[in-house]
Amino acid sequence: MTTAFANNSAASALPTPPTGWPIGSYDTYEQAQRAVDFLADREFPVQDITIVGAEPMLVERVTGRLTWGRVLGAAAASGAWFGLFVGILLSLFTVGGGWLPIAIGLVGGVGASMIFAAISYASTRGKRDFVSQSQLVARRYDVLCQPRNAEAGRNLLYSLG
Incomplete structure (x- = not known):
């Protein structure tokens, strides 16, 4: 009996x-990547290898303090680029437009962006006065190999140290 999903490529793409079998375990992704590269350099069939990040963690690194000046400055810069783009488009499609549409787009972009940023920042009421970057990392990285080549892979990695 076949189902409607038997040959569906989306079904094969599911996680x-x-x-x-584990052939190595490393503290960082860079070390695991180096191990796989080492195997590849020795013509090991790396298509049998999988790097697995175990015990995932979401790490948020604080990069700075958020102030009104920083918020409005970033908004002005972002708005200037967008306004410049819109102004150039306006000047291309306006007969005899010259620099006026570019200036209007630039000022309008800066002004609108700063207003929206100010409203957004004021609405947080100081509950998040910092800038950060989030990253998904693992506590350890295991290198797995299909059983047919696991022993050979483990022996090669042993020689890596």
């Missing part, structure tokens, strides 16, 4: 747990 699946990794398979294979």
Whole structure:
């Protein structure tokens, strides 16, 4: 009996747990990547390898303090680029427009962007006065290999140290 999803390519793209035997475990992704590169340099069949990040963590690194000056300055810069773009488009499609549409677009972009940024920042009422970057990292990175080549891979990685 076949189903409607038997040959569906979307069904084969669903997330699946990794398979294979562990041949190495590393503290950083860079170390795991170096191990796989080492195997590739020795003509190991790396298509049998999977790097698995175990115990994922969301790490938020604070990069600075958020102030009114920083908020409005970033908004002005962003608005200037958008306003300049709109102004150039207006000048291209306005007969005898010259520099006036560009200036209007630039001033309008800066003004609108600063107003929206001010409203947005004021609405937080100081609950998030910092800038940060989030990153998904793992506590460790395991290198898995399909059973047919796992022992050879483990022996090669042992020689890496």
